[in-house]
Amino acid sequence: MIAVLDEAHAPDAKPRPAVDLRDVSKVYANGRQALAEVDLTIPAGDFVFLVGPSGAGKTTLIRLLLRDELPTTGLIRVGSYEVSAMRSRDVPRLRRHIGTVFQDFKLLPRKTVRENVAFALEVTGSPRRLVSTAVDRVLELVGLTAQAEQRPAQLSGGEQQRTAIARAMVHQPRVFIADEPTGNLDPLISWEIIRLLLHINDLGTTVLMATHNAEVVTALRKRVVALDEGRVVRDAVGGYHGSH
Amino acid sequence: MIGFLAFAARRAAEGLWRNRVMSLAATITMVLMLVLLASLMIILSGMQAGLALIESRVEMRAELFDGVAQERVEELTRQLTALPEVAQVSYVSKDEALRRFREQLAAGGREDLTEVVGANPLPAQLVVRLRDPKSFGSVRQTLASPAGVVSRIIDQQSSVDRLVSITSWLRVVGLIVIALVGLTVLLIVVNSIRMAVMSRSDEIEIMRLVGASDAFVRWPLIFEGVIIGALGALVTLGLLSLAAGPISQLAGIIAVDLPVASGGRLATDLILVISGVGVMLGGLGAWISVRAYLGSPQAR
Numbered sequence: 001m002i003a004v005l006d007e008a009h010a011p012d013a014k015p016r017p018a019v020d021l022r023d024v025s026k027v028y029a030n031g032r033q034a035l036a037e038v039d040l041t042i043p044a045g046d047f048v049f050l051v052g053p054s055g056a057g058k059t060t061l062i063r064l065l066l067r068d069e070l071p072t073t074g075l076i077r078v079g080s081y082e083v084s085a086m087r088s089r090d091v092p093r094l095r096r097h098i099g100t101v102f103q104d105f106k107l108l109p110r111k112t113v114r115e116n117v118a119f120a121l122e123v124t125g126s127p128r129r130l131v132s133t134a135v136d137r138v139l140e141l142v143g144l145t146a147q148a149e150q151r152p153a154q155l156s157g158g159e160q161q162r163t164a165i166a167r168a169m170v171h172q173p174r175v176f177i178a179d180e181p182t183g184n185l186d187p188l189i190s191w192e193i194i195r196l197l198l199h200i201n202d203l204g205t206t207v208l209m210a211t212h213n214a215e216v217v218t219a220l221r222k223r224v225v226a227l228d229e230g231r232v233v234r235d236a237v238g239g240y241h242g243s244h
Numbered sequence: 245m246i247g248f249l250a251f252a253a254r255r256a257a258e259g260l261w262r263n264r265v266m267s268l269a270a271t272i273t274m275v276l277m278l279v280l281l282a283s284l285m286i287i288l289s290g291m292q293a294g295l296a297l298i299e300s301r302v303e304m305r306a307e308l309f310d311g312v313a314q315e316r317v318e319e320l321t322r323q324l325t326a327l328p329e330v331a332q333v334s335y336v337s338k339d340e341a342l343r344r345f346r347e348q349l350a351a352g353g354r355e356d357l358t359e360v361v362g363a364n365p366l367p368a369q370l371v372v373r374l375r376d377p378k379s380f381g382s383v384r385q386t387l388a389s390p391a392g393v394v395s396r397i398i399d400q401q402s403s404v405d406r407l408v409s410i411t412s413w414l415r416v417v418g419l420i421v422i423a424l425v426g427l428t429v430l431l432i433v434v435n436s437i438r439m440a441v442m443s444r445s446d447e448i449e450i451m452r453l454v455g456a457s458d459a460f461v462r463w464p465l466i467f468e469g470v471i472i473g474a475l476g477a478l479v480t481l482g483l484l485s486l487a488a489g490p491i492s493q494l495a496g497i498i499a500v501d502l503p504v505a506s507g508g509r510l511a512t513d514l515i516l517v518i519s520g521v522g523v524m525l526g527g528l529g530a531w532i533s534v535r536a537y538l539g540s541p542q543a544r
Contacts (some may be wrong), residue, residue, distance in 0.1 A: 002327070066453075089457070089458070091455075092455040092456060092457045092458075093455065094455070095452070095453065095454065095455035096454070096455035097455075098452055106445065106446070106449065106453070108447060108450065108452055110358065119450070119454075120450075120454040120455075122251060123251075123451045123454065123456035123460045123461075124455050124456050124457070125247065125248060125251075125457070128247065128249065165452065168454075171454070171455065183489065
């Protein structure tokens with residue numbers, strides 16, 4: 001039924017996937033194979049967990065998406081960006097298209113919450129008059145309006161991660177990548193962060209979250225892509241360890 | 245564009261303040277180098293002016309035998325005046341020569357011993373001024389040709405030659421010293437900016453992560469180098485303006501009009517050269533450092 005509707009309404013306009021990897025391999029200079037023949041398509045608006053043991057290739061995959069590294073072979077697309085073939089000077093635009101947070105928040109300790117978020121706009125040349133409104137908007141999104149003038153050291157771990165999320169969202173990215181965002185947080189706070197990511201997903205942003213948090217993955221029943229030794233070993237809805 | 249420049253300048257100032265000990269060290273060595281450069285310029289310019297002064301006064305003096313007949317002297321004067329190289333020939337009598345010698349002694353504050361000598365010991369002279377100090381042409385032969393008229397020919401060519409060689413020697417040595425100090429300054433700026441890069445490595449990581457273009461990462465650091473150079477130039481010019489009075493006085497003593505005071509040509513040259521060299525050296529050092537420690541713009 002849906003297929004018919006799609007065909008009837010827009011015969012050729014298959015929506016562009018948010019993330020598309022074709023036969024991607026990455027071999028480091030020391031000979032270690034970090035990724036092998038990875039095919040992965042994430043449709044726009046999806047929420048996908050990326051799981052697997054340490055060293056399975058999750059971080060390498062994320063670095064390839066951000067074009068921190070180039071694949072040895074294969075094609076990578078993020079939205080309309082041909083990541084594996086783009087010119088270096090277009091990389092900043094790709095990175096504004098992708099919001100990213102990490103386990104270690106990467107906040108600047110001397111700056112307040114507001115300044116940390118505004119920094120992302122200032123260093124990308126946003127006109128000053130637009131900065132304040134944009135910052136207010138994302139601080140409200142992550143629920144940190146009241147803490148805007150505090151510094152990271154005065155915040156709880158969860159608040160620090162929410163600051164990082166606000167900073168990642170300030171460019172209104174189409175894709176949001178979270179690398180172990182709850183790795184440093186206790187379970188209750190972790191759930192707060194997950195709920196925030198689900199909310200961001202609801203607003204239309206595609207979310208890719210790498211995690212070890214089996215409880216969260218199992219509870220949410222979202223699509224789970226499992227990597228092991230650089231290969232996709234499972235790609236199904238729900239379950240952390242899968243059925244193997 | 246203005247927003248970008250303001251951003252880069254603000255970040256550069258922040259960086260300099262955060263790294264202030266190193267920035268200060270870099271600025272001080274920059275001042276040292278620029279003061280050396282300015283001194284060399286002033287000294288060379290003074291010597292050049294002195295040289296020009298001496299050259300403009302180059303004349304040949306021919307001392308005459310006592311008791312030479314007046315018509316023989318007049319004949320020689322006519323021959324000399326006819327030469328194309330000669331601008332003017334003037335006769336200085338024995339009495340006139342003595343009078344001038346006494347004046348010179350008085351101006352120098354020395355005791356006049358000529359009174360002790362009974363007779364006037366000074367010879368009469370012919371003073372030949374040349375059109376071009378470097379071309380003597382046949383003046384020397386003409387002076388020497390009539391027998392028993394000219395006893396001795398005195399010219400200043402040897403002292404001019406000596407001054408020229410001192411000036412060119414000083415220029416070479418000065419430039420070598422300045423090049424060495426300049427290299428030191430460059431290394432210190434490179435190091436200072438390297439510290440800046442390291443002290444803000446987490447900021448730079450975040451900037452790249454959120455999609456800052458290379459210009460936003462690099463230019464604030466290059467500005468830091470430029471500011472170090474500009475500050476160094478400013479301090480140097482301040483010191484020079486304080487020293488301008490004494491320098492001019494010193495130059496006045498050796499009878500050279502040195503236009504070092506404000507408004508003079510040398511002052512304008514100094515301002516341009518000192519600020520230009522400072523800013524360029526600072527910017528170059530920062531650029532080298534940024535390339536070395538952040539990779540080439542295409543690296544990431």
